Amino acid sequence: MTRILLSSVAAAAVLVSAQGAVAQTEIQWWHAMGGNLGEVVNDLAAGFNKSQSEYKVNPVYKGSYTETLTAAIAAFRAKQAPHIVQVFEVGTANMMAAKGAVYPVYQLMADAKEPFDPKSYIGPVYGYYSTTDGKLLSMPFNSSTPVLYWNKELLSKAGLDPNKPPKTWPELGEMAKKAVAAGAKCGFTPQWQTWTMIENYGAWHNLPYATKQNGFGGTDIELKFNDAPRVKFIQMLADWSKDKTFVYGGREGKSTALFTAGDCAFHIASSATASAIDKALGSDKFGMAMMPYSPDVAPKPQNSIIGGATLWVLQGRPAAEYKGVAKFLNYLASTPVQAKWHQETGYVPVTLAAAEVTAKDGFYKKFPGREIAVEELTLNPPTDNSKGLRIGNFVQIRDIVDSELENVWSGKKDAKTALDDAVKAGNEQLKRFEAANK
Amino acid sequence: MEKRVTFHERWLPYLLVAPQMIITLVFFFWPSGQAIYQSVLIEDAFGGNSKFVFLDNFIHLFNDDSYFASVRLTVVFSFLVATIGLAVSLLLAVMADRVIRGATAYKAFLVWPYAVAPAVAGVLWGFLFNPSVGIVAWMLQGIGIEFNYVTNGNQALTLVVIAAVWNQISYNFLFFLAGLQSIPKSLIEAAAIDGAGPGRRFWDIIFPLLSPTGFFLLVINIIYSFFGTFGVVDALTKGGPGQATNILVYKVYNDGFRGQDLGGSSAQSVILMIVVIALTFVQFRFIERRVHY
Numbered sequence: 008m009t010r011i012l013l014s015s016v017a018a019a020a021v022l023v024s025a026q027g028a029v030a031q032t033e034i035q036w037w038h039a040m041g042g043n044l045g046e047v048v049n050d051l052a053a054g055f056n057k058s059q060s061e062y063k064v065n066p067v068y069k070g071s072y073t074e075t076l077t078a079a080i081a082a083f084r085a086k087q088a089p090h091i092v093q094v095f096e097v098g099t100a101n102m103m104a105a106k107g108a109v110y111p112v113y114q115l116m117a118d119a120k121e122p123f124d125p126k127s128y129i130g131p132v133y134g135y136y137s138t139t140d141g142k143l144l145s146m147p148f149n150s151s152t153p154v155l156y157w158n159k160e161l162l163s164k165a166g167l168d169p170n171k172p173p174k175t176w177p178e179l180g181e182m183a184k185k186a187v188a189a190g191a192k193c194g195f196t197p198q199w200q201t202w203t204m205i206e207n208y209g210a211w212h213n214l215p216y217a218t219k220q221n222g223f224g225g226t227d228i229e230l231k232f233n234d235a236p237r238v239k240f241i242q243m244l245a246d247w248s249k250d251k252t253f254v255y256g257g258r259e260g261k262s263t264a265l266f267t268a269g270d271c272a273f274h275i276a277s278s279a280t281a282s283a284i285d286k287a288l289g290s291d292k293f294g295m296a297m298m299p300y301s302p303d304v305a306p307k308p309q310n311s312i313i314g315g316a317t318l319w320v321l322q323g324r325p326a327a328e329y330k331g332v333a334k335f336l337n338y339l340a341s342t343p344v345q346a347k348w349h350q351e352t353g354y355v356p357v358t359l360a361a362a363e364v365t366a367k368d369g370f371y372k373k374f375p376g377r378e379i380a381v382e383e384l385t386l387n388p389p390t391d392n393s394k395g396l397r398i399g400n401f402v403q404i405r406d407i408v409d410s411e412l413e414n415v416w417s418g419k420k421d422a423k424t425a426l427d428d429a430v431k432a433g434n435e436q437l438k439r440f441e442a443a444n445k
Numbered sequence: 446m447e448k449r450v451t452f453h454e455r456w457l458p459y460l461l462v463a464p465q466m467i468i469t470l471v472f473f474f475w476p477s478g479q480a481i482y483q484s485v486l487i488e489d490a491f492g493g494n495s496k497f498v499f500l501d502n503f504i505h506l507f508n509d510d511s512y513f514a515s516v517r518l519t520v521v522f523s524f525l526v527a528t529i530g531l532a533v534s535l536l537l538a539v540m541a542d543r544v545i546r547g548a549t550a551y552k553a554f555l556v557w558p559y560a561v562a563p564a565v566a567g568v569l570w571g572f573l574f575n576p577s578v579g580i581v582a583w584m585l586q587g588i589g590i591e592f593n594y595v596t597n598g599n600q601a602l603t604l605v606v607i608a609a610v611w612n613q614i615s616y617n618f619l620f621f622l623a624g625l626q627s628i629p630k631s632l633i634e635a636a637a638i639d640g641a642g643p644g645r646r647f648w649d650i651i652f653p654l655l656s657p658t659g660f661f662l663l664v665i666n667i668i669y670s671f672f673g674t675f676g677v678v679d680a681l682t683k684g685g686p687g688q689a690t691n692i693l694v695y696k697v698y699n700d701g702f703r704g705q706d707l708g709g710s711s712a713q714s715v716i717l718m719i720v721v722i723a724l725t726f727v728q729f730r731f732i733e734r735r736v737h738y
Contacts, residue, residue, distance in 0.1 A: 077702045080490045101490060101705055108491035257595045258685060264577065403704040413686040417596055432511070439505070439706070443487045444494060 031063045034331050035089035038066055039075040039316065040149070043282065047351050055338045062331030072098075072316060073402070079321065083108055088321040090332050093148060095316045097401035099136060100222065102319055103144060104399065104444040110320040110329070112336065113142045119333035127340075127358045131310065131384045135395035136317050139223055145317040146336045149354040151279040152311040152380045153203040155179075155296045158191075158288070161272040165189035172296040176240070179273060179299045183252045186272035193254035194247070196262040198276035200255075201408045202314050203298075205232050208240060210312045210393035211298060212305040217437075222397035226441040230404070230433045233426035236304040242422035245415050255416040258409050277314060278380035281353035295376025297383055309393050311383040315354060355380045399440030404433040477718060484711035502712035511688060512696070512713070519693045522606065523670035530610045530666050531659065534617035539647070541618070542625045552622070559615035563676025570608040571681050594682065598689025601682045605690050608681060609674045617662050624658035625651065664728055671721055693717050 040048045045068050052064040069075040072095040079092040094102055102109055116123040125133060125143060132147045159169035165185040173179035183194025197203045209216050209232060218228045247253035254271065256262025266274035267287035275298060276284075284293055300308045318339075320332055338344060345361035348354060350370055356362045362381050365371065371378040389395075398404060411425040420428070452458050484502055488495030506512045541551050561569070573581045576593040585592045594601040628651060636646045652659075675694050678684060684691035684699055691699070694717065701710025 073703045076490075076705075080705070084492050104494075105489050105491040106493040108493055255596055258683075261595070268577065270577075400704060400706065403700070403706065406699070406704070410685070410687045413596065417598065417686065419687070435509075439487070439709075443489060443496070443708075 032061065032328050032331050034062055034064045034091065034328065034335060036064055036066045036091040036093075036318075036335075037069045037075055037079055037089045038093040039069060039072045039095075040093070041068060041070075044149075044279075044352055047348065051339065051344060051348065054344065055335055058338070059334070062334065064331075064335050083321055083323060086323060088323045090324055090328060091318050091320055091335075093316045094145070094319050096135065096150075096314055096396075097398070097405060099145070099317075100226075100397045100399040100401060100440070103397075104226075104440075108322060109144070110322050111142065111144045112146050112320065113144070115320055115329060115333050115336075119330045121330075121333040121337055123337070127360060129355070129357060129359055129362070129381070129384060131389050131393075131395060132313055132355065132357050134389065135313055145319045146339065147357040148316060148318045148339065149279065149348075149352070150313040150315040150317075150357065151277040151354050152313055152383050153198070153207050153275050153298055154278045154281075154376075154379050154383065155298050156266060156274040156276060156280075156284060157294050157296070158266070158269060158272050159292055159294055160269070161186045161189075161191045165191070165272075170294065172294060173273075173299050176243075176299050176301045180243070180247065180252060183247070183272055184250070187251050191272050192251070192270040193265055194252035194271070195273040195275075196254050196256045196265050196271045198256075198260055198262050198274065198280065199314065200258070200412055201405045203275045204241070204244070204412075205237060205408060206396060207298070207311050208237060210310065211300055211308045212236065213309040213390055213392050214304075215392045216396055217398060220391040220394065222399070223391075223394065226399055226437070226444060228398075228437060230430045230437070232408075233423070233430045236301065238423045238426055240301065241412070241415060241426065245418075245422060248416055255413070277353075278355065278377075279315070279353040281377060282351070290374065295379050297379055297386075308383075308386060310386040310389055312393060312395050313355070313384065350377075353377065353380075355384065398437070399444065400436040403436050407432045407436070480711045480714045480718075482711075483707055484715045485708075487708045490705035490707065498708070502708045503716070505709065506712055506716070511691075514688055515691050515693050515696045518602075518688070518691065519671065522602070522674075522692055523667055525606050526609050526613070526670040526674065527663060527666040529606065530613050530617055531662060533610065534614045535621050535655075535659075537614070537618050538621035538625055539651075541622055555618050556615045558611055559613075559619075561612060563609075563612055563673065564680040566608050566612045567605075567677040567680030570604060570611070574604055594686075596686055598687050601686060601689050605674070605677055605681055608677045609670065612677065613666065613669055613673075617666065620658050620662055621655065624655045628654050660728070660732060663732070664725055667724060667728075668721060671717065 036052065038045075038048055045066075048066050048068075052066045056063050067089070069078045072093070075092065076094055076098055079089060079094075082088045113123070113125075115121075125137075125141065128143075128147065132150050133143065135150075136145045136147055137143045155172060157172055162169045162182065165182070165188065167182055167185060173182050179195060187194045206216055208214075214234055214236060215221060215231045217230050217232075219225045222228050244253045248255065254262075254265065256265045256271075260276075260280070262271075263274065263276055263280055263283065265271045266276070267284055269288065274284075278295075281295065297308065298311065318336065320329070320336075339348075340358060342358065342360045342364055345356045345358055346364045346368075349356035349361060349365060356365065362378075366378065387393075408429045411420070411429040414420040415422050415425045485497060485499055486495045487498050487502070537555060541548065541555065544551055558566070571579075573579050574592060574594060576582050576595060579592075582592045592600055594604045632650055632654075633646055636650050641649065671692075672694050674692065675698065678690055678692060678695045679698070682690045684695050693713065697710050697713045697717065700706045700713065704710075
């Protein structure tokens, strides 16, 4: 009896150690993609794992962007960092300034001797995450840009053509008022108001957000978003809120609930929200178009800037594992994978090739509107004001802007005072960032 | 016969106290020490670039309008949570004390809210008052009150206070009930025989005899309102709208983890610790004098 037991234990031990001998290097990928986005992420990792046997990518959902970044920082300090972490675009300046924590992508690719062609990426997407001399620091993964969504039923009910979106802000105002008069609970609501109504309004009309090319040129910068056009714009929205032409739905993505519930006629939101809106309203009940512009500020729109997140590679792992990381990043940027990611999520494809393949497959004919995001980003060659943003302590600055805008919507302050106060408090944050990263 | 407990071996008492001391050292002294250390540094989030800046973080806080706004808000908030919490639970305890039929059922229902985690309490009340789908918000709309805690700061604060108080009521209730039941019935009967009405009996006999319990609960509730309400705020409003519910403990989290300003956040944390220690000290020194044991 004991003999049988001992020999079976020995056999089990040999089997277990035999498994260990295959020694697949595990690569930890911490991300913030929940819901159906997370399922696509798991598909992408599974695809890579199936395509080769040396490395195994393990995607881990860590919560919101903030929670994921906090977890990565804590892990790094405990010397247990993941290989890849997804960080939102507002963390770019903070990540770049983190000495010794980050492994820049251009260096990773060179060290791992992996092929890498910067020219294959879409301009504004690549530029946001590279140095001023074109060296890519983090791998663009899920970029989006704000687009205009509208509810076709609410427009029909107001006697408007459901297939003709407004091209300018005055037009949108009129159409929204008519929709509310015909019974809609709200005319227009924005998502991520700091991103859509301040940052992108600036880029769309070629207005600067901060000095030194929106922060690309250095850390001793000042904020400039309290200019006359934006003060006028925010005051207009505040006046609209009196008769529900404009309704504030909350910070970040909270206002989308108003649109998916069918209460709002117009919604400016991330292009990545398209799949959620499609599921809620049905693809023939909503339309997508480029954001409206203000003709008294600019004769035509410039280009929009991205939001979303990228993948940063962290230091601290054994050198041999980084080759697998480089291979995985190249896999993610490959055309079929990017095309799949773009089509299933609504995020912008990061390479031109993926956009072309998607167009050739007739995807944009089947789902009109999904190509709007790429159109907005490539509308014109980016200027200093529309390349993107590189602002330190951007999370706090966005919170300050959010707070001040909320003061405008609740009637506590007028637009000029609120934006001036936001700039003042934001500049304090910039000074602290500069001091902390000298 | 010695009334005090004595130990024959000299090391035994230390050994018995050791587990608690270890826990206090690891979970209180060590993090507090870390916070004090980090409050005199400015560093980037990953820790690679730290500079010693002495008291700069504190000076920056004292020049910050939004910090003082948060201080004022926290004072108002903790006053509301402590007084409403104690008053309501005292009322419930007095009423539960008089019940004879179904007493166990009442006590069970009144104790359940304590088992709900603060974050869940926040979510619960958020659902009830949600401007789009909340039942209570809908009923309020029916009687003409526009309730939208996402845009109205005062309503947001009211909701957070309600959720925080609700969570703590059971704890206060249990202690008050125990305190009430430990008051000798003979005292109350004697007062009744002397002609004192129920009100007089309560304020002159019961309330003073409840004061040890009341004092203890006051200290606990103030500490709860300063620290334990974090979960409710995070789940309900995340400090918004504007800065309307950005109490000090939430500001520490917001600035430190979302904003990655570890130096400033640690400085706020140190100040908060000093304030609560001082408050507790003041309470023991002055208010305890008036407590009847």
